[in-house]
Amino acid sequence: MQTLLAHKPITVIRPLEHLNAATSGEFGRQLMTAISAPGVVAVLVDLGEVTFIDSAGLMTLVSGFQQAKKMGRRLSICSVSPGIRMILELSQVDRVFKIFQNLDSFEAENSYANKHR
Secondary structure (H helix, E strand, C coil): EEEEECCCEEEEEEEEEECCCCCHHHHHHHHHHHHCCCHHHHHECCCCCEEEEEHHHHHHHHHHHHHHHHCCCCEECCCCCCCHHHHHHHHHHHHCCCEEHHHHHHHHHHHHHHHHH
16 A cells, blocks of 8 residues: 655655545555654655545644654655645645655755755
8 A cells, every 4th residue: 555665864755546444554554564664753654655545644744743852853745746746735735744856855854954954
């Protein structure tokens, strides 16, 4: 269903196709596991393969964001298609997350931030 790429301190999660009521439970468990993992400071959800998202998928992302914030960790998203971006904008979820163009732009910003601490 999803691919987890763990390169501590960053974990990348790639949900596939649908992020909806049928898949959000498993996705939510994987997301919370990634956020809670020792040594992780950031989790990136790569939405490049997601073609559909509903309110359950949005709520899972927001819940993950809240959990990450509570733990002092970052949760960002990347590779958002125009259709998914429209849903994020209409629901105003785009105001909650830092959205990156792709994994490379996320890594570039985090590499720059780590060098200038």
